[in-house]
Amino acid sequence: MTGSQKQASAVLAAIMESTRDAIYTKDIEGIITNWNPGAERLFGYKAQEIIGKPNALLIPRESLAEETAVTERLYYSLRIQHYETVRLTKSGAKLQISLTVAPLKDEHGVVIGAVKIARDISRHKELEETAARLRLVFEAAPNGMVMVNERGVITMVNSQMERLFGYARAEMLGQTIELLLPERFRGSHPGQRAEFFDFPQTRAMGHSRDLFARRKDGSEFPVEVGLNPAATPEGKVVLAAIIDISERKGMEEALAKAHFQLQQHARKLETAVAERTADLRATIAELEAFSYSLSHDMRAPLRTIQSFSQIVLEEAGGKLGETQKRLLNKVITAASRLDRLIQDVLTYSRVLRSSVQLTRVDVEQLVRQIIDERPEFQPPHAEIEIAGPLPLVCGHEACLTQCVTNLLDNAVKFIAPQRKPRVRIWCEPIDGQIRIWFQDNGIGIPKEAQKRLFGLFQRVHGEKSYAGTGIGLAIVRKAVERMGGKVGFESQPGEGSRFWLQLRPAD
Ligand code: ADP
Numbered sequence: 001m002t003g004s005q006k007q008a009s010a011v012l013a014a015i016m017e018s019t020r021d022a023i024y025t026k027d028i029e030g031i032i033t034n035w036n037p038g039a040e041r042l043f044g045y046k047a048q049e050i051i052g053k054p055n056a057l058l059i060p061r062e063s064l065a066e067e068t069a070v071t072e073r074l075y076y077s078l079r080i081q082h083y084e085t086v087r088l089t090k091s092g093a094k095l096q097i098s099l100t101v102a103p104l105k106d107e108h109g110v111v112i113g114a115v116k117i118a119r120d121i122s123r124h125k126e127l128e129e130t131a132a133r134l135r136l137v138f139e140a141a142p143n144g145m146v147m148v149n150e151r152g153v154i155t156m157v158n159s160q161m162e163r164l165f166g167y168a169r170a171e172m173l174g175q176t177i178e179l180l181l182p183e184r185f186r187g188s189h190p191g192q193r194a195e196f197f198d199f200p201q202t203r204a205m206g207h208s209r210d211l212f213a214r215r216k217d218g219s220e221f222p223v224e225v226g227l228n229p230a231a232t233p234e235g236k237v238v239l240a241a242i243i244d245i246s247e248r249k250g251m252e253e254a255l256a257k258a259h260f261q262l263q264q265h266a267r268k269l270e271t272a273v274a275e276r277t278a279d280l281r282a283t284i285a286e287l288e289a290f291s292y293s294l295s296h297d298m299r300a301p302l303r304t305i306q307s308f309s310q311i312v313l314e315e316a317g318g319k320l321g322e323t324q325k326r327l328l329n330k331v332i333t334a335a336s337r338l339d340r341l342i343q344d345v346l347t348y349s350r351v352l353r354s355s356v357q358l359t360r361v362d363v364e365q366l367v368r369q370i371i372d373e374r375p376e377f378q379p380p381h382a383e384i385e386i387a388g389p390l391p392l393v394c395g396h397e398a399c400l401t402q403c404v405t406n407l408l409d410n411a412v413k414f415i416a417p418q419r420k421p422r423v424r425i426w427c428e429p430i431d432g433q434i435r436i437w438f439q440d441n442g443i444g445i446p447k448e449a450q451k452r453l454f455g456l457f458q459r460v461h462g463e464k465s466y467a468g469t470g471i472g473l474a475i476v477r478k479a480v481e482r483m484g485g486k487v488g489f490e491s492q493p494g495e496g497s498r499f500w501l502q503l504r505p506a507d
Contacts, residue, residue, distance in 0.1 A: 026055040027113040044090030074103045096122045144242035152176040166216035182214045200229030306335040344471040356396045356482045360506040364390035382412045387426040392506035399479035406472040411440035435502045444493035
C-alpha cells in the first residue's frame with residue numbers, strides 16, 4: 001500500500017468509526033464483511049457477531065425479492081441512492097431505513113461486493129405521519145384556518161377559507177394576509193402583525209373592537225380571529241382561526257332591538273299603569289268620601305226610627321198587643337244593629353282616610369287605660385293579665401287603641417257559654433320588631449275559616465250566638481298596615497286563639 005493509499009484507508013476508517021450512519025459491506029455472496037459502530041447501534045449486532053454471516057439476516061422475508069433486484073443492479077455497477085425500505089434488528093423489530101448501496105470493485109474494476117449506508121428514518125416517518133394528521137385536522141376544522149409566516153405571507157389555508165372568502169386556495173397562497181382585510185385596515189396591519197411576532201401569544205384578536213374581513217368580491221363580513229403562534233423549522237408562524245360571526249352579530253342586533261322595544265313597551269305600560277292608578281285613587285277617594293257622608297247621613301234617620309219606636313213602646317205600650325210590641329222591639333234591635341254597622345264602616349273609612357303620623361306610644365299604658373274604661377274587660381266579667389312589661393312602640397295612638405280594643409272585644413266575646421274569659425297579653429322581640437300577643441281561652445277558629453278572617457264582613461260564628469258586624473279585624477289589619485306593622489294569629493278550635501300585632505320599637 002502506498003502512503004497515500006494508507007492515508008485514504010485511515011480516513012475511511014475514521015469516517016466509518018465516527019459517523020452516526022450504519023455502514024457495512026457485503027461480498028458478492030452476500031456475506032457481511034465490514035460492520036461499523038453506527039451499524040451496531042442501528043441493528044443491535046456487534047461486529048464480531050455478524051461479520052461472516054449472510055446479509056439476508058437483516059432482511060424481512062417480504063423484502064428479499066427487492067434485495068435480489070438491488071444486487072442485480074450492482075453487477076452493472078449501478079449505485080442506488082436513498083431508497084426507503086425495511087430491515088430487521090437483532091431483536092426482530094422492523095426498522096424504516098433509507099438505504100444507499102454502492103458497488104465495491106477490485107483493482108480491475110470487477111464488482112466484488114457492496115457498501116451499504118443505512119439511516120433510521122422511523123422518526124422521520126412518524127413526523128411525516130403526524131404532519132399528515134395535522135393537515136387533516138387543519139383541513140377538517142369547522143373554521144377558516146390560515147397559516148402566515150413572519151413576513152405575513154400565507155403559507156397554508158384550508159377549504160373553509162375558500163368558502164369564506166371566495167378565493168381559490170392557489171389565489172391565497174403566497175399572498176400577504178392583508179389580501180383578506182378591508183382596504184381601510186391594510187395600511188396599519190403589517191405594523192400590528194410585526195408587533196405580534198415580537199411578543200407572540202395565543203389570544204383573540206381585536207380585543208374590544210369589531211373585526212371585519214373582505215371577500216374576493218369586495219364585500220365585508222364581521223369575524224372573530226384566534227391567533228396561535230408556533231415555531232417551525234422554517235421560522236415563526238402564526239396559525240389563525242377565522243370565524244364568520246355575521247349570523248351571531250345579526251342575532252345580537254335583533255336581541256338588542258327587541259330589548260329596546262321591550263323597554264319602550266315597559267315604560268309605556270308603567271306610564272299607563274301610573275295614570276290609571278292615579279285615576280283609580282281619585283275614584284276611590286271620591287267613593288270613600290261619598291260612603292262616609294252617606295253613612296254619616298244615614299245615622300240621623302236611623303236614630304229617629306230607633307227613638308220614635310222607643311217612644312211609641314213606652315207611651316203607648318199599654319194599648320199595644322204582644323205581637324205589636326214584639327215587632328216594635330224588632331225594629332229597635334234592627335235599627336241599633338244597623339247603627340253599629342254604620343259606625344264600624346265609618347271607623348274603617350276613617351282608618352283608611354286619616355293621616356297617620358307615627359309617634360312613641362306606651363303600649364302598657366294604652367292597654368291599661370282601655371281595660372279601665374271598659375267594665376266588660378274587668379272582673380268579675382273577665383280577667384285580663386298583662387304578663388311582663390309592655391314596651392314603647394313606634395305607632396299611632398288612635399289606631400293602636402282601635403286595634404287593641406277590637407282584639408280584646410273579640411277575646412272576651414267569642415267564648416263558650418258559662419265560661420269566664422281569661423286573656424293574657426305579653427310581648428316578644430321578633431325580626432327587629434315587637435310582637436304583642438293577645439291569648440284567649442275562647443272557642444277558637446276553625447282551620448278552613450282562618451285564611452279569610454281579616455277580610456271585610458267576614459264572620460265565622462253566627463249572629464245569633466255572637467253579635468258582630470265582621471268589620472273589627474279588617475279595621476285591625478288596615479290600622480296595623482298604616483303603622484307599618486303586621487298582624488296575625490294562631491288558633492286551635494276549642495282551645496282558644498292567640499292574635500298578635502307587630503310594630504317597630506320606639507327609638
Ligand atoms: P266581629 O267580631 O264583628 O264578628 P271581626 O272582624 O272582629 O268581626 O271578626 C271576624 C270573625 O272572626 C268573627 O265573627 C269571629 O267569627 C272570628 N273571630 C275573631 N276573633 C276571634 C277570637 N278571638 N276567637 C274566636 N273567633 C274570633
